[in-house]
Amino acid sequence: xxxxxxxxxxxxxxxxxxxxxxxxxxxxxRPGSARYRGFHQNDIEKCIGCGTCEAxxxxxxxxxxxxxxxxxxxxxxxxxxxxxxxxCCWCALCVDVCMTKSLTMSNAYTWVESDPDxxxxxxxxxxxxxxxxxxxxxxxxxxxxxxxxxxxMDEMAPQTRIxxxxxxxxxxxxxxxxxxxxxxxxxxxxxxTCPAHMAVPDYxxxxxxxxxxxxxxxxxxxxxxxxxxxxxxxxxxxxxxxxRHEGDPIAIRWLKRHIMDxxxxxxxxxxxxxxxxxxxxxxxxxxxxxxxxxxxFDLAKLGHSVTVYEAxxxxxxxTRWGIPEYRLxxxxxxxxxxxxxxxxxxxxxxxxxxKDITLEQLRTSHDAVLxxxxxxxxxxxxxxxxxxxxxxxAVDLLRQATAGEDFxxxxxxxxxxxxxxxxxxxxxxxxxxxxxxGKVQVTLTALEDLAHxxxxxxxxxxxxxxxxxxxxxRGPQQVVxxxxxxxxxxxxxxxxxxxxxxxxxxxxxxxxxxxxxGTMVVEAIGQMTDSSLLGDALxxxxxxxxxxxxxxxxGRCSESWLWAAGDMVRGPDIVTAVADGHRVAASIHExxxxxxxxx
Amino acid sequence: MTQNGDASRGMxxxxxxxxxxxxxxxxxxxxxxxxxFYRALIPRVSKRIRYxxxxxxxxxxxxxxxxxxxxxxxxxxxxxKLEIERTASDSKFSDCLQVQDLGEQPDDQxxxxxxxxxxxxxMMHYGELAQTAPPGPIRDLFQYLAGEETRHKLELxxxxxxxxYRGGGV
Numbered sequence: 001x002x003x004x005x006x007x008x009x010x011x012x013x014x015x016x017x018x019x020x021x022x023x024x025x026x027x028x029x030r031p032g033s034a035r036y037r038g039f040h041q042n043d044i045e046k047c048i049g050c051g052t053c054e055a056x057x058x059x060x061x062x063x064x065x066x067x068x069x070x071x072x073x074x075x076x077x078x079x080x081x082x083x084x085x086x087x088c089c090w091c092a093l094c095v096d097v098c099m100t101k102s103l104t105m106s107n108a109y110t111w112v113e114s115d116p117d118x119x120x121x122x123x124x125x126x127x128x129x130x131x132x133x134x135x136x137x138x139x140x141x142x143x144x145x146x147x148x149x150x151x152x153m154d155e156m157a158p159q160t161r162i163x164x165x166x167x168x169x170x171x172x173x174x175x176x177x178x179x180x181x182x183x184x185x186x187x188x189x190x191x192x193t194c195p196a197h198m199a200v201p202d203y204x205x206x207x208x209x210x211x212x213x214x215x216x217x218x219x220x221x222x223x224x225x226x227x228x229x230x231x232x233x234x235x236x237x238x239x240x241x242x243x244r245h246e247g248d249p250i251a252i253r254w255l256k257r258h259i260m261d262x263x264x265x266x267x268x269x270x271x272x273x274x275x276x277x278x279x280x281x282x283x284x285x286x287x288x289x290x291x292x293x294x295x296x297f298d299l300a301k302l303g304h305s306v307t308v309y310e311a312x313x314x315x316x317x318x319t320r321w322g323i324p325e326y327r328l329x330x331x332x333x334x335x336x337x338x339x340x341x342x343x344x345x346x347x348x349x350x351x352x353x354x355k356d357i358t359l360e361q362l363r364t365s366h367d368a369v370l371x372x373x374x375x376x377x378x379x380x381x382x383x384x385x386x387x388x389x390x391x392x393x394a395v396d397l398l399r400q401a402t403a404g405e406d407f408x409x410x411x412x413x414x415x416x417x418x419x420x421x422x423x424x425x426x427x428x429x430x431x432x433x434x435x436x437x438g439k440v441q442v443t444l445t446a447l448e449d450l451a452h453x454x455x456x457x458x459x460x461x462x463x464x465x466x467x468x469x470x471x472x473x474r475g476p477q478q479v480v481x482x483x484x485x486x487x488x489x490x491x492x493x494x495x496x497x498x499x500x501x502x503x504x505x506x507x508x509x510x511x512x513x514x515x516x517x518g519t520m521v522v523e524a525i526g527q528m529t530d531s532s533l534l535g536d537a538l539x540x541x542x543x544x545x546x547x548x549x550x551x552x553x554x555g556r557c558s559e560s561w562l563w564a565a566g567d568m569v570r571g572p573d574i575v576t577a578v579a580d581g582h583r584v585a586a587s588i589h590e591x592x593x594x595x596x597x598x599x
Numbered sequence: 600m601t602q603n604g605d606a607s608r609g610m611x612x613x614x615x616x617x618x619x620x621x622x623x624x625x626x627x628x629x630x631x632x633x634x635x636f637y638r639a640l641i642p643r644v645s646k647r648i649r650y651x652x653x654x655x656x657x658x659x660x661x662x663x664x665x666x667x668x669x670x671x672x673x674x675x676x677x678x679x680k681l682e683i684e685r686t687a688s689d690s691k692f693s694d695c696l697q698v699q700d701l702g703e704q705p706d707d708q709x710x711x712x713x714x715x716x717x718x719x720x721x722m723m724h725y726g727e728l729a730q731t732a733p734p735g736p737i738r739d740l741f742q743y744l745a746g747e748e749t750r751h752k753l754e755l756x757x758x759x760x761x762x763x764y765r766g767g768g769v
Binding site: 380499539548 | 646651
């Protein structure tokens with residue numbers, strides 16, 4: 001042994017005053033790196049419960065569960081992701097796919113529990129020490145697994161479309177439709193929002209697969225008005241779409257239309273099939289609009305003999321008589337209705353109940369009667385001067401325009417109203433003026449400011465593009481009549497349209513008066529049902545609920561032989577009327593089946 | 600039937616009243632008259648819009664109860680002072696409606712227009728009386744009554760909009 005060997009252990013003392021290279025308390029003093037994929041965080045307020053995190057998880061580590069304080073509402077399932085750390089592999093696909101960026105990962109990575117079940121938890125609901133951690137993994141801006149913007153649909157330029165009533169939008173071609181369908185994450189929030197609960201993710205998947213026959217089958221499972229709804233549905237589904245949070249909602253309406261456009265009438269008819277086995281029961285339906293014909297379709301498929309009575313000379317209700325052809329070609333209406341006829345529904349037009357046949361006759365000759373009268377009467381403002389013959393109602397003019405009648409196109413017109421009917425008549429008049437006089441002179445005035453118009457934003461935009469002057473927040477004050485002729489409309493400015501409780505209650509500023517020139521004033525405000533066919537005695541017998549027929553959940557009135565459905569019960573909306581038609585058909589069928597059993 | 604005729608003559612009778620209680624009793628009588636008018640109208644209108652007339656009769660009964668209770672109070676003047684601080688401004692909407700006779704079988708729009716016109720007339724009459732009365736408790740009372748009628752008219756206007764502009768019902 002050398003001297004060096006004896007002294008060398010003591011050389012270690014030279015490290016006594018150096019900084020340590022190890023971590024004193026590694027469990028507490030060593031944070032994860034800034035973008036570490038640690039424990040999950042979820043901003044409960046931003047989360048919409050779409051479940052895309054659950055769908056994408058390769059290890060089935062996520063379950064969507066109901067949580068207290070997150071109720072189901074439009075565009076939010078109310079469910080929240082519950083994560084099982086026994087399965088999670090920390091890949092962060094759930095974070096990358098999150099449609100609202102509510103799901104993130106903190107940089108925390110230590111968690112000590114004695115109970116193994118504790119490692120299944122609901123981030124954001126079950127409080128954890130990393131809930132407020134600022135570091136960790138978030139989906140980087142601009143990084144998305146799906147396309148943000150919808151595929152644009154080709155449409156006619158304003159200067160072209162104003163020349164005719166040809167349909168404005170072209171419809172997707174197959175490639176465009178597939179690209180648009182690819183954006184859908186199939187969360188299904190739209191299904192809950194659609195009044196008819198259409199199987200939206202499934203039929204979008206059919207578009208993606210190019211399987212249009214499957215798509216049509218899915219459409220007809222819930223909506224025999226799919227061709228019509230594919231063009232003019234109010235598409236509430238798109239307001240609930242998860243994609244709208246960081247981009248455009250999926251063009252659900254256009255994809256529905258695309259499916260219908262790819263399949264012939266004969267294919268539709270074959271997919272739908274014929275009537276059900278005859279039950280021997282007879283049902284009379286008054287009104288050939290979406291509610292009446294949907295109920296007729298369902299009841300015929302169930303084997304009942306269904307006759308639909310329509311007062312006008314063609315079926316379709318307000319879809320035909322209230323919506324201009326540039327939005328909804330008559331051929332599309334005819335095709336949907338022909339499919340409904342193909343299941344055995346007998347539609348008799350030009351039959352006015354109460355005049356040609358009495359309601360009592362229908363009652364005695366049928367096992368059930370359904371009223372689906374729609375809202376075909378226009379309300380009047382009843383402002384001074386509005387009783388002049390050249391003050392017309394929009395629904396009447398639209399009906400005349402559809403029938404091809406000449407109602408005397410005004411060189412200059414003023415429309416009162418801010419809903420879709422107002423836009424429809426303004427744009428119809430614009431086309432007629434263009435054809436007859438070579439230029440558009442339509443002014444549209446509405447009580448609401450633009451942000452609160454009831455019309456679809458696309459309608460407002462397109463009306464403006466077509467040369468219609470839109471004046472918002474103007475209240476009709478007087479129709480001006482000089483020498484027996486209408487010369488225009490005076491309006492006052494609307495200072496506010498809602499009261500402090502949010503109720504619609506416009507207040508006017510009389511010092512701000514404007515005159516809008518026009519030889520015709522068109523009222524396009526509320527609509528109502530013509531229920532005169534009921535007669536005084538039945539009106540008195542029936543139970544009413546604040547102006548509407550009182551019906552039970554199945555649409556049955558207080559008189560047991562009578563049902564009511566559609567706009568006259570639920571208010572104006574095509575897909576809501578379709579949903580109501582299904583509901584009422586189920587109720588009628590149930591009652592008729594029960595009668596058969598008690599025989 | 601015109602809405603301003605009888606009511607106007609009744610309003611004029613208020614000019615001769617000298618005590619708060621007398622004025623309130625006359626105003627209460629107007630409310631009772633309106634309530635009875637609507638109650639009599641109920642069977643004349645179609646059942647589907649009867650709820651509207653029933654609501655109007657109930658509203659007038661509420662006013663009747665309010666004024667009756669106030670006329671019984673010993674501190675009418677103080678109460679009126681408190682109440683007129685709850686001002687309601689006229690929205691001017693009813694100025695833009697044609698005032699119509701109700702006719703034999705009025706519809707919902709006619710009934711509402713009639714009711715709004717009646718409230719409008721009452722509001723204006725009370726307002727005029729307040730302007731011509733000397734400052735003091737009687738003027739305060741007329742101001743209070745005008746405010747109440749204005750408030751009632753505003754409520755009716757909201758129902759009118761919900762029914763006529765935003766409706767879609769029968």
